[in-house]
Amino acid sequence: MNRAPEFWWQKDSLASRALWPLSVLYGAIAGHRMYKRPRLRSEVPVICVGNFTMGGAGKTPVAIAVVRMLLEAGKKPAVLTRGYGGRLKGPVLADPAVHTAAHIGDEALLLATIAPVVVGGDRVAGAATAIEAGADVLVMDDGFQNHSLAKTLSFVVVDAAAGIGNGLVFPAGPLRAPLDTQLQFADAIIAVGEGPVDAGLRAIAADYGIPLHAAVLAPQNGAEFEGKRVLAFAGIGRPEKFFESLTACGADVAGAPFSDHHVFTDAEAAKLLSRASSEGRELVTTEKDHARMQAGSGAVQRLCEAARLLKVSIDFVDEAPKALVLAALANHTARNAKKGWAKVK
Numbered sequence: 001m002n003r004a005p006e007f008w009w010q011k012d013s014l015a016s017r018a019l020w021p022l023s024v025l026y027g028a029i030a031g032h033r034m035y036k037r038p039r040l041r042s043e044v045p046v047i048c049v050g051n052f053t054m055g056g057a058g059k060t061p062v063a064i065a066v067v068r069m070l071l072e073a074g075k076k077p078a079v080l081t082r083g084y085g086g087r088l089k090g091p092v093l094a095d096p097a098v099h100t101a102a103h104i105g106d107e108a109l110l111l112a113t114i115a116p117v118v119v120g121g122d123r124v125a126g127a128a129t130a131i132e133a134g135a136d137v138l139v140m141d142d143g144f145q146n147h148s149l150a151k152t153l154s155f156v157v158v159d160a161a162a163g164i165g166n167g168l169v170f171p172a173g174p175l176r177a178p179l180d181t182q183l184q185f186a187d188a189i190i191a192v193g194e195g196p197v198d199a200g201l202r203a204i205a206a207d208y209g210i211p212l213h214a215a216v217l218a219p220q221n222g223a224e225f226e227g228k229r230v231l232a233f234a235g236i237g238r239p240e241k242f243f244e245s246l247t248a249c250g251a252d253v254a255g256a257p258f259s260d261h262h263v264f265t266d267a268e269a270a271k272l273l274s275r276a277s278s279e280g281r282e283l284v285t286t287e288k289d290h291a292r293m294q295a296g297s298g299a300v301q302r303l304c305e306a307a308r309l310l311k312v313s314i315d316f317v318d319e320a321p322k323a324l325v326l327a328a329l330a331n332h333t334a335r336n337a338k339k340g341w342a343k344v345k
Contacts, residue, residue, distance in 0.1 A: 082120070
């Protein structure tokens with residue numbers, strides 16, 4: 001996946017105007033799919049963590065935070081994910097001892113360190129695999145626009161500062177479907193980032209009566225980089241956020257951005273190693289990038305071994321998201337008993 005074009009974040013541009021007819025067609029198809037009746041309502045709760053837009057907003061860290069909430073509540077969660085960047089179609093139960101990012105994608109490898117993960121594009125088949133493996137609640141990492149499996153609760157993650165960009169649908173803008181359609185399926189918005197939430201996003205949430213909760217990506221080991229000269233490299237949705245986090249930790253940062261889910265070549269790895277050496281900087285990367293490099297060889301293997309990690313977690317400003325999760329579990333149990341929803345098959 002290439003990096004998002006700059007005009008996606010501009011309110012008016014020649015590029016977005018030229019692509020508008022295509023975005024109308026894409027939006028009509030995507031919106032229609034969201035209105036389709038779900039193929040199945042699961043006998044276990046399904047909590048979705050998605051986003052309105054393409055590109056990084058902090059979705060996977062929020063999914064991890066939700067999984068940890070469920071574990072603390074004594075539940076046995078499993079994560080459903082497409083496994084973007086991996087070649088296995090699934091459904092397959094992720095095994096970090098066997099699978100690499102080339103098999104199941106970097107996000108699945110990272111999530112599998114927290115809870116069981118089922119990789120596959122067919123969410124209904126993935127749900128059946130997860131439940132058979134013992135899951136009593138499912139967390140969908142992405143899939144907000146996917147209609148196949150009914151959701152008990154849908155969190156939509158948005159970058160607090162960037163909001164929804166120019167508000168247009170792909171390819172004219174970053175939206176995955178028309179915003180007014182997506183808002184009808186959102187139960188809460190999680191705005192991730194330091195500083196004030198985008199005013200437009202806040203107004204939209206208020207207009208639709210959707211609760212908006214703030215969260216920050218909090219470095220877990222940031223003190224390790226205070227006063228250090230680092231060469232930070234990242235292939236995520238918005239590498240700049242990673243660089244800013246390191247700067248906030250007190251590091252002197254030189255950044256090397258790559259596209260989302262970027263697979264590093266030997267030449268790129270060798271260049272990063274050489275640059276770090278010549279500039280007297282320590283190499284630092286993200287957990288997702290590190291997971292993607294683990295099965296590499298040659299210069300990629302050396303880069304993986306040399307790079308230190310800035311580990312981050314999601315900190316919610318208040319307890320409201322946890323309360324929503326716990327309420328969703330209780331409500332699902334009550335509705336399931338009353339309506340006798342079919343089991344996943």
